[in-house]
Amino acid sequence: MSGLRLGGPAPDFTLRDQFGQDVTLSSYRGSKAVALLFYPFAFSGVCTGEMAGIRDRLAEFMTFxxxxxxxxxxxxxxxxxxxDADGLNFPLVSDFWPHGEVTRAYDVFDEVKGCPRRSSYVIDKDGNLRWAVHNxxxxxxxxxxxLAQLRQVS
Structure with a gap:
């Protein structure tokens, strides 16, 4: 990870969600841990199944x-x-323009495919990176x- 290190600060960002509302990572600091889930493409097979799995278990994620x-x-x-198609009721934010700027800050942008790699970060309530996985x-x-990683930082 270029410039990123576990225990260090998570790069802040403000991106718009599926409803056109700004989502700012640092707004959660002091109150919530955050699971950032980078995924390649909406409507693709694995991403659709994965996001539906999160939707189905959202109560478990929000418990902490x-x-x-x-x-x-x-x-x-x-x-x-x-x-709307899949009933996803958690923020899906668009890193469309400047294309992949936040995704690059987290060192997970695939320059060939033009999309994020399937990667996750858990950020603690202090805004620090506590866990990362790249699939x-x-x-x-x-x-x-x-969920196990979120339990550890909550």
């Missing part, structure tokens, strides 16, 4: 004073359609492991 934020480089309108684009996340 946490927020779940999905990040892709899809345009805002695609994220709205994706959320192959075709491999779904282990949501149980994500």
């Amino acid at each position: 004073d946490t927020e779940v934020v999905g990040i892709s480089c899809d345009p805002l309108y695609a994220l709205r359609a994706f959320a 192959a684009i075709a491999d779904s996340r282990d949501l149980d492991e994500h």
Whole structure:
């Protein structure tokens, strides 16, 4: 990770969610831990299944004073359609323009495919990176492991 280190500060950002509302990472500081879930493309097979899995277990994720934020480089309108089609009721933010700027800050932008790699970060209530995992684009996340990591920082 270029410039990123576990225990160090998470790069702050403000991006718009599927409803056009600003989501600022630092706004959670002091009150919530955050699971940042970078995913390649809305409506793709693995991403659709993965986000539906999070939707189905959202109550488990929220139990720990946490927020779940999905990040892709899809345009805002695609994220709205994706959320509406699959009933995704957590923030999906668009890193569309400048294309991949936040994704690059987290060192997970795939320059060839133009999308985020399937990566996750857990950020504690102080705004520090506490855990990271990077999956192959075709491999779904282990949501149980994500929940275990969130329990440790909450």
